[in-house]
Amino acid sequence: MTTITTRIVAALGGLVLAGGAYAEEGKLYLFNWTEYMDPEIIEAFEEKYDVEVVQNYFNSLPEMLAKLNAGGMSQYDIIVPSNYYVPRLIETGLVQPLDHDKLTNLDNLKDRFRDPSFDPGNKYSAAYQWGTTGIIYNSDTFPDGPKSWSLMFDPEVNPSYPFALMGDGQVSTGAACAYLGHGYDCTGVDAWKESAKLLIDTKNRGNFSGFVDGTPSLQQLARGVTHVALSYNGDYMNFKNEDPESFGNIEFMIPNEGTEMWVDSMMIPAEAPNPDLAHKFIDFILDAKVGAQLSNYNYYSSPNAAAEPYLDEVLTKPPVQPTEEDMARLKFTPSLKGQELQTFNQLWNEVQAR
Secondary structure, rough: OOOHHHHHHHHHOOOEEEEOEEEOOEEEEEEEEEEOOOHHHHHHHHHHOOOOOEEEEEEOOHHHHHHHOHHHHHOOEEEEEEEEHHHHHHHHEEEOOOHHOOOOOOHHHHHHHHOOHHHHOOOOOEEEEEEEEEEEEEEOOOOOOOOOOOHHHHOOOOOOOOOEOOOOOOHHHHHHHOOOOOOOOOOOOHHHHHHHHHHHHHHHHOEEEOOOOOHHOOOOOOOOOOOOEEEEEHHHHHHHHOOOOOOEEEEOOOOOEEEEEEEEEEEEOOOOHEEEEEEHOOOOOOOOHHHHHHHHHHHHHHHHHHHHHHHHHHOOOOOOOHHHHHHOEOOOOOOHHHHHHHHHHHHHHHHHHH
């Protein structure tokens, strides 16, 4: 933030522009995935700190990044990106380091989340939830359907039923890579090119319905717009429990060729309006009982070791907690940078354009 801007903010009594409105010191601006936060947690935080939480939502990581680059760095106090976007946000200066002295509950995180490879020492991020990306499908349409990406990529397995892929290029490319035998976490240019060709061929089939992210993919499946798509295990469980009639014939699976395990983390944008309040919010979420309440609400796995005694039993079973066999098939989406990222983006742009 420039010196001139700082003076203007001071003159306005601590107000800065946020999404077309004024961001006040007594407000926390949260930019999160849809269907991912318990309203009661928000109410409890507001009551504890006598503040107001303003929530905005995104359905994909590219959407989140685009908004940050378009001025969101100074519009939001908390963002919740997935692991493979964390290095990109750090390297481009879009986020600020965390003050660990203000995070007394950081030690509640399980060991695997306390020093992640994508953010050593949790310098910039604190884990929020973790889960998997898998295939959702209509079991009436595919009663004996294979536990495989072939439901999307093989026209002999699915010759006519509409299906959707994700708009996140790395997720859809990872799926194609896995189907082709290169592994979900492939990074080689030759494997990417082969996967891009498969995606282009797949797009040009008459039953491809488009790229659909997150919650909308479940809604389309429930309405019969599609019969196969990609979604997240917690979103699937959430929808199925809220509307068992509409989702009674919709199943979630982890394909045998492998798929994504992800970790979403809380980060503070570089020019967040209220960074002190952001630290309070992160520490609040890392509380043992609040962390359990979050997972019990959204059906995602908690990275919080202290929360385990308070978790509902459903969170200990598939699809929230994958089987040992399925866990072995899960891979993190690679973090890309520099020439590697540029090459990938060029290939993904070609997939979208053709």
